[in-house]
Amino acid sequence: xxxxxxxxxxxxxxxxxxxxxxxxxxxxxxxxxxxxxxxxxxxxxxxxxxxxxxxxxxxxxxxxxxxxxxxxxxxxxxxxxxxxxxxxxxxxxxxxxxxxxxxxxxxxxxxxxxxxxxxxxxxxxxxxxxxxxxxxxxxxxxxxxxxxxxxxxxxxxxxxxxxxxxxxxxxxxxxxxxxxxxxxxxxxxxxxxxxxxxxxxxxxxxxxxxxxxxxxxxxxxxxxxxxxxxxxxxxxxxxxxxxxxxxxxxxxxxxxxxxxxxxxxxxxxxxxxxxxxxxxxxxxxxxxxxxxxxxxxxxxxxxxxxxxxxxxxx
Amino acid sequence: xxxxxxxxxxxxxxxxxxxxxxxxxxxxxxxxxxxxxxxxxxxxxxxxxxxxxxxxxxxxxxxxxxxxxxxxxxxxxxxxxxxxxxxxxxxxxxxxxxxxxxxxxxxxxxxxxxxxxxxxxxxxxxxxxxxxxxxxxxxxxxxxxxxxxxxxxxxxxxxxxxxxxxxxxxxxxxxxxxxxxxxxxxxxxxxxxxxxxxxxxxxxxxxxxxxxxxxxxxxxxxxxxxxxxxxxxxxxxxxxxxxxxxxxxxxxxxxxxxxxxxxxxxxxxxxxxxxxxxxxxxxxxxxxxxxxxxxxxxxxxxxxxxxxxxxxxxxxxxxxxxxxxxxxxxxxxxxxxxxxxxxxxxxxxxxxxxxxxxxxxxxxxxxxxxxxxxxxxxxxxxxxxxxxxxxxxxxxxxxxxxxxxxxxxxxxxxxxxxxxxxxxxxxxxxxxxxxxxxxxxxxxxxxxxxxxxxxxxxxxxxxxxxxxxxxxxxxxxxxxxxxxxxxxxxxxxxxxxxxxxxxxxxxxxxxxxxxxxxxxxxxxxxxxxxxxxxxx
Numbered sequence: 001x002x003x004x005x006x007x008x009x010x011x012x013x014x015x016x017x018x019x020x021x022x023x024x025x026x027x028x029x030x031x032x033x034x035x036x037x038x039x040x041x042x043x044x045x046x047x048x049x050x051x052x053x054x055x056x057x058x059x060x061x062x063x064x065x066x067x068x069x070x071x072x073x074x075x076x077x078x079x080x081x082x083x084x085x086x087x088x089x090x091x092x093x094x095x096x097x098x099x100x101x102x103x104x105x106x107x108x109x110x111x112x113x114x115x116x117x118x119x120x121x122x123x124x125x126x127x128x129x130x131x132x133x134x135x136x137x138x139x140x141x142x143x144x145x146x147x148x149x150x151x152x153x154x155x156x157x158x159x160x161x162x163x164x165x166x167x168x169x170x171x172x173x174x175x176x177x178x179x180x181x182x183x184x185x186x187x188x189x190x191x192x193x194x195x196x197x198x199x200x201x202x203x204x205x206x207x208x209x210x211x212x213x214x215x216x217x218x219x220x221x222x223x224x225x226x227x228x229x230x231x232x233x234x235x236x237x238x239x240x241x242x243x244x245x246x247x248x249x250x251x252x253x254x255x256x257x258x259x260x261x262x263x264x265x266x267x268x269x270x271x272x273x274x275x276x277x278x279x280x281x282x283x284x285x286x287x288x289x290x291x292x293x294x295x296x297x298x299x300x301x302x303x304x305x306x307x308x309x310x311x312x313x314x
Numbered sequence: 315x316x317x318x319x320x321x322x323x324x325x326x327x328x329x330x331x332x333x334x335x336x337x338x339x340x341x342x343x344x345x346x347x348x349x350x351x352x353x354x355x356x357x358x359x360x361x362x363x364x365x366x367x368x369x370x371x372x373x374x375x376x377x378x379x380x381x382x383x384x385x386x387x388x389x390x391x392x393x394x395x396x397x398x399x400x401x402x403x404x405x406x407x408x409x410x411x412x413x414x415x416x417x418x419x420x421x422x423x424x425x426x427x428x429x430x431x432x433x434x435x436x437x438x439x440x441x442x443x444x445x446x447x448x449x450x451x452x453x454x455x456x457x458x459x460x461x462x463x464x465x466x467x468x469x470x471x472x473x474x475x476x477x478x479x480x481x482x483x484x485x486x487x488x489x490x491x492x493x494x495x496x497x498x499x500x501x502x503x504x505x506x507x508x509x510x511x512x513x514x515x516x517x518x519x520x521x522x523x524x525x526x527x528x529x530x531x532x533x534x535x536x537x538x539x540x541x542x543x544x545x546x547x548x549x550x551x552x553x554x555x556x557x558x559x560x561x562x563x564x565x566x567x568x569x570x571x572x573x574x575x576x577x578x579x580x581x582x583x584x585x586x587x588x589x590x591x592x593x594x595x596x597x598x599x600x601x602x603x604x605x606x607x608x609x610x611x612x613x614x615x616x617x618x619x620x621x622x623x624x625x626x627x628x629x630x631x632x633x634x635x636x637x638x639x640x641x642x643x644x645x646x647x648x649x650x651x652x653x654x655x656x657x658x659x660x661x662x663x664x665x666x667x668x669x670x671x672x673x674x675x676x677x678x679x680x681x682x683x684x685x686x687x688x689x690x691x692x693x694x695x696x697x698x699x700x701x702x703x704x705x706x707x708x709x710x711x712x713x714x715x716x717x718x719x720x721x722x723x724x725x726x727x728x729x730x731x732x733x734x735x736x737x738x739x740x741x742x743x744x745x746x747x748x749x750x751x752x753x754x755x756x757x758x759x760x761x762x763x764x765x766x767x768x769x770x771x772x773x774x775x776x777x778x779x780x781x782x783x784x785x786x787x788x789x790x791x792x793x794x795x796x797x798x799x800x801x802x803x804x805x806x807x808x809x810x811x812x813x814x815x816x817x818x819x820x821x822x823x824x825x826x827x828x829x830x831x832x833x834x835x836x837x838x839x840x841x842x843x844x845x846x847x848x849x850x
Contacts, residue, residue: 033728049466084383085538151570159578167578168571262566264540
């Protein structure tokens with residue numbers, strides 16, 4: 001089976017997963033107490049006005065009818081209209097998606113940039129001082145709650161950067177995004193890196209004891225070349241899977257990071273929509289999150305297979 | 315209208331405060347006041363440090379907890395929307411800076427007929443919409459008619475109006491169904507803001523995606539959930555204003571991030587920093603803490619359908635047993651003051667001498683002894699989950715009522731369920747609050763003490779025939795002195811009946827950069843960005 005067929009098959013297999021997620025989310029969000037009409041109209045809204053809004057939004061229908069309508073719209077590519085903004089949920093979500101994708105992509109890159117050299121440094125001399133330091137220090141980052149770490153980065157870095165790193169926000173244009181999204185992405189990366197470093201270090205130590213590495217060394221190849229040219233490619237294989245799993249979890253974590261850094265992404269939209277009981281948005285964002293998780297897992301598998309020719313697409 | 319008794323310094327998720335711009339003369343005075351000061355904390359005045367003559371230019375950013383919901387002034391209830399579109403729409407009259415009266419805005423004056431039912435408004439000359447189109451009486455008639463029709467919005471506030479018609483290009487006649495003293499205050503509600511006739515040829519929905527008005531700023535963009543920007547209206551009728559080139563409101567949910575953005579100069583105004591941060595903000599370089607008097611009053615509601623709470627002696631005992639100063643300290647970090655009336659000080663006809671019950675444990679015990687429940691009873695308190703202020707208040711009150719033998723248990727529900735349960739009387743004790751929308755007490759008084767008004771006396775079922783009679787008399791009495799007398803009687807009797815525990819009055823906190831001048835928040839919660847300027 002070639003790469004394309006494999007990818008298509010995996011995507012098809014993901015369809016029931018995504019639908020399952022929508023069913024769960026649809027019914028769970030409706031189980032949560034609270035009424036979007038009352039949230040919108042305020043504390044002492046007239047019951048008649050609330051009833052009129054229920055009717056307008058179809059919330060007076062039985063739940064199964066609402067789900068049927070939701071799925072019917074979904075099959076036509078329509079996520080419905082936001083109850084709060086009275087605008088297409090799809091448009092609102094698509095408007096917010098780039099910021100979240102930026103966050104995830106940027107944090108992935110930063111995680112790799114941090115993890116790979118440090119893991120290579122640690123593995124280059126097992127149990128040496130540098131190995132101990134590399135293993136111990138990043139673990140501190142793992143212990144910090146992301147919201148606290150985020151606030152600290154804002155306070156200690158952004159506030160004193162003379163505007164180079166904005167105190168939250170998304171920035172304008174490519175350079176603006178690059179600057180504004182650095183600290184939120186770093187917050188995420190500092191949380192993932194310790195796991196990646198340990199995983200990659202262990203793999204590299206394993207690989208560095210292989211016969212082919214010994215052969216390479218016996219040919220007089222420099223230690224740096226041995227590490228980056230020969231050991232890393234094999235050592236990184238298992239780390240790709242670890243990174244994929246962590247990134248999938250991080251899709252949910254963006255809710256916290258986006259809130260702390262005022263990043264206008266779908267995590268922040270999701271949080272606000274839950275408070276507003278904006279059902280179509282919550283359902284839509286969950287759907288997008290589910291798709292992102294599936295895509296990240298799929299990407300991890302594909303990269304894994306590309307790095308390791310022994311893995312077959314079947 | 316009211317908002318849920320919930321998080322201070324956080325967005326009010328329901329209806330609330332409001333109102334729009336102010337007449338030129340009054341505003342000049344406010345702007346002048348704003349330019350004065352110099353301390354790091356201002357109470358009841360405006361703006362920041364002394365800075366000389368206003369400077370034109372600059373882009374100001376206001377960071378706040380949540381985004382706007384809609385720009386449709388006739389139907390929307392959240393402050394985050396209202397305070398934005400009040401920079402676009404203006405009314406014939408608007409609330410005065412002290413919140414106690416109205417002043418001309420797009421009208422210059424009005425006359426009232428002898429039968430007190432016909433108001434003739436003279437329109438201000440030279441007013442244009444931001445499109446450059448002149449404003450006429452036809453626009454005014456159309457706008458007020460639209461507001462009246464908004465049955466799912468603010469239409470009820472114009473319920474006394476029978477007819478609105480134009481009398482030539484510069485006059486508008488409003489006829490009421492009966493003599494109605496609060497009419498001009500009602501007309502000053504933002505929902506009666508003036509828009510072009512027939513929405514300038516667009517549908518209502520289309521129009522409110524890029525609204526047009528006569529105000530100092532006009533529409534630029536709205537990235538929903540993130541940022542909304544208005545830019546200077548070059549056709550604005552007040553000469554030399556606005557000073558700013560643009561105002562942007564950003565939604566920054568995290569309190570710490572907003573404060574850091576202010577310190578870092580990324581935003582110039584932090585809307586509603588938590589009361590707990592007031593002390594640190596006062597000592598932050600380059601930041602000015604503004605404490606503006608508001609119309610917010612917090613109450614503990616007592617449902618009279620629960621037998622023990624129908625006993626006036628029990629209600630008085632509870633009211634005497636609650637130390638309001640302790641609540642002010644715990645919840646407002648001493649930034650507010652105990653309430654003596656269900657009406658706040660910034661409302662017309664508030665009586666500073668109203669004998670609202672204050673903390674007195676001896677009297678509480680005496681009232682309890684005179685009640686049908688001298689040994690106490692059990693009662694359940696309804697709380698909104700996650701509402702930290704309610705939680706703090708409930709714990710204090712639980713301890714304070716113990717000496718009376720009153721045992722409080724809690725029932726926590728989602729905040730929106732909390733309001734619903736209050737409306738349906740599915741509670742015994744609960745919390746709520748009120749903020750004013752108009753410069754007339756009738757909005758609050760009829761809601762709070764007239765059980766025929768749908769709210770059933772703030773959902774307490776309190777009913778006192780004299781109070782109801784005085785309320786209706788005050789609605790139809792035009793003499794200020796007579797109205798003052800009537801409202802004083804209402805406040806005194808309501809206090810005597812202890813139909814709710816009037817807990818405390820709280821201010822609005824705004825942290826601003828010391829480059830911001832002329833920023834002043836009215837007791838109704840609105841502000842006028844045409845007076846604001848940024849020093850270099």
